[in-house]
Amino acid sequence: WTTYSWVCLLQNYLAARKLGIPIRVLPISHGNPFWMIVDKTIVRLVRRLPFGDSSFTRYNWRGWEVDDKCRSHLEMGDVYMQVTPGKNWLYLCNPESLLDVFRRRSSFPRPLEIYELLNIFGPNLSTVEGHQWKKQRKITASCFNESTNEVVWTESLALAADMIQSWSSKSSVRTTADDIRTLSLHVLSKAGFGKSYKFQSHDDSTASASPAANYKESLKTVLDNCVLIMALGTKFLAKPWLPQKLRKVHEACVAFQKHMTTVYEEERRAFAEGRASDRNLLSSLIRASNEEARRSSESKGTPASAGLTEAEIYGNMFVFNFAGHDTTAHTLMFAIAFLAANPSIQDWLCEELQQVLGNRKLEEWDYYSDFARLKRCNAVLMETVRLYTPSRSPPDTMVIPSYAALHTHPRFWGPDPLVWRPSRWIDRDGLVEELVTPQRGTFIPWSEGERSCPGKKFSQVEFVATMAVLFRYWRVVPEPMKGETSDSARMRLLNLIETDSAQVLLLQMLHPERAPLSWAKR
Numbered sequence: 001w002t003t004y005s006w007v008c009l010l011q012n013y014l015a016a017r018k019l020g021i022p023i024r025v026l027p028i029s030h031g032n033p034f035w036m037i038v039d040k041t042i043v044r045l046v047r048r049l050p051f052g053d054s055s056f057t058r059y060n061w062r063g064w065e066v067d068d069k070c071r072s073h074l075e076m077g078d079v080y081m082q083v084t085p086g087k088n089w090l091y092l093c094n095p096e097s098l099l100d101v102f103r104r105r106s107s108f109p110r111p112l113e114i115y116e117l118l119n120i121f122g123p124n125l126s127t128v129e130g131h132q133w134k135k136q137r138k139i140t141a142s143c144f145n146e147s148t149n150e151v152v153w154t155e156s157l158a159l160a161a162d163m164i165q166s167w168s169s170k171s172s173v174r175t176t177a178d179d180i181r182t183l184s185l186h187v188l189s190k191a192g193f194g195k196s197y198k199f200q201s202h203d204d205s206t207a208s209a210s211p212a213a214n215y216k217e218s219l220k221t222v223l224d225n226c227v228l229i230m231a232l233g234t235k236f237l238a239k240p241w242l243p244q245k246l247r248k249v250h251e252a253c254v255a256f257q258k259h260m261t262t263v264y265e266e267e268r269r270a271f272a273e274g275r276a277s278d279r280n281l282l283s284s285l286i287r288a289s290n291e292e293a294r295r296s297s298e299s300k301g302t303p304a305s306a307g308l309t310e311a312e313i314y315g316n317m318f319v320f321n322f323a324g325h326d327t328t329a330h331t332l333m334f335a336i337a338f339l340a341a342n343p344s345i346q347d348w349l350c351e352e353l354q355q356v357l358g359n360r361k362l363e364e365w366d367y368y369s370d371f372a373r374l375k376r377c378n379a380v381l382m383e384t385v386r387l388y389t390p391s392r393s394p395p396d397t398m399v400i401p402s403y404a405a406l407h408t409h410p411r412f413w414g415p416d417p418l419v420w421r422p423s424r425w426i427d428r429d430g431l432v433e434e435l436v437t438p439q440r441g442t443f444i445p446w447s448e449g450e451r452s453c454p455g456k457k458f459s460q461v462e463f464v465a466t467m468a469v470l471f472r473y474w475r476v477v478p479e480p481m482k483g484e485t486s487d488s489a490r491m492r493l494l495n496l497i498e499t500d501s502a503q504v505l506l507l508q509m510l511h512p513e514r515a516p517l518s519w520a521k522r
């Protein structure tokens with residue numbers, strides 16, 4: 001195996017040299033599953049050796065991009081290659097070239113074998129290419145519309161109001177990350193399936209309910225264990241001799257599937273009988289799919305391939321939840337931590353909230369007239385995903401957009417690219433404030449081109465509504481440790497964000513509970 005690896009490495013190196021761009025040679029492939037488990041431990045040990053500072057320790061581990069930011073591109077220019085025994089990875093930090101890559105998706109197909117793992121409940125947007133993807137994208141895109149966004153807005157406001165009630169009743173909150181995940185899950189339950197659940201803080205919840213107890217518990221168990229489910233597969237998890245914990249995961253998969261089937265059948269009946277039904281992503285998906293099949297059969301007589309199959313509907317419902325849960329939740333966690341460390345930015349945010357929302361009651365905060373005016377709240381989101389972009393490119397991709405480098409390169413972001421400063425997103429013309437539109441191709445947290453994130457506005461609305469509720473009447477600080485001044489507590493929190501954030505499945509704060517937060521009325 002070792003000889004084979006070295007031969008592949010040499011071949012890849014010779015191929016890369018022909019391009020005449022800077023090269024870094026790495027002995028182990030980024031996509032090697034065994035290496036992905038032990039990489040950080042081994043690299044940490046090798047770093048302690050006298051020759052420990054090398055390309056191997058700098059690049060040959062998962063998540064190196066987050067630490068490196070734009071350093072490598074500043075040293076080597078806009079493009080360089082990492083040569084590994086698996087594939088060669090071309091890192092690009094040039095907006096024009098990247099836009100060209102995004103435009104010519106068919107010349108840069110995605111490695112479907114990696115995404116296949118997401119087929120747990122059926123084929124979906126993330127796991128198909130070409131004609132199949134076009135069909136699915138067209139039908140699913142019509143479901144991410146303004147009426148879904150209004151549901152996201154209303155549900156986020158209600159949940160955030162309960163969340164701040166719970167946080168402000170305690171002297172110190174260690175459960176921020178878990179509570180935000182609950183909020184994000186509940187927003188998805190409502191917008192996705194029309195099911196509303198009351199917020200309950202992580203440390204107030206009683207013994208955990210069975211995953212089969214209701215739809216939300218089953219979805220939570222599926223999402224919390226999705227890596228395990230992808231690795232072992234649903235068929236294997238069904239084995240009766242497995243330990244209790246794994247059997248619970250299987251129960252959750254069955255319950256989640258059963259729930260989707262019940263709604264699916266009810267929705268089909270309503271559609272056939274011409275009855276109106278509740279508006280949510282699942283019902284919209286079924287309706288949009290039926291409409292598409294009908295339109296197509298009327299014009300061409302080929303209904304079967306035009307709509308989505310039952311499995312494709314389930315697959316997409318799963319992937320909406322998978323793609324929309326932790327991305328938004330981790331971003332909210334980073335933003336709250338940054339705000340807690342920056343009281344003056346909380347005041348700046350509150351100024352806008354006062355101006356736009358005044359003293360109106362929560363029920364009167366209106367998605368259509370208020371959301372677009374909350375530019376500073378949006379700026380907090382943009383600044384957070386600029387520095388802490390949740391998603392990453394999958395292993396084995398040949399051309400890698402250098403997200404972290406693009407988002408922190410002084411050429412695009414001025415002299416302080418590493419500082420979290422939301423006001424960089426606001427242009428002021430007299431009294432009117434506008435959100436800055438960055439140069440195309442320099443800011444791609446939701447990706448670009450036809451395969452970009454369909455849930456972008458969904459996440460923006462959830463984020464802004466939550467910020468509005470949290471910061472309209474409240475302020476937050478990191479709870480000082482014994483003998484610590486408030487300034488040192490803020491520095492400690494900033495340091496925690498910088499040194500204790502890493503890629504798990506997505507980029508996240510690893511131990512936010514180590515800096516408990518305190519909320520107080522303004």
Ligand code: HEM
Pocket residue numbers: 125126137319320321323324325327328331385389390391444445446447450451452453454455456458459
């Ligand atoms: C801060 C929040 C979010 C960020 C930063 C984000 C980012 C991204 C990125 C970068 C991609 C492209 C991935 C790739 O090319 O492999 C993507 C795809 C996708 N996202 Fe999001 N996302 C967010 C929230 C959401 C939400 C809330 C939903 C749904 C409710 C969602 C649904 C999807 C789906 C279905 C895809 C696959 C699209 C396709 O392949 O055609 N995302 N997202």
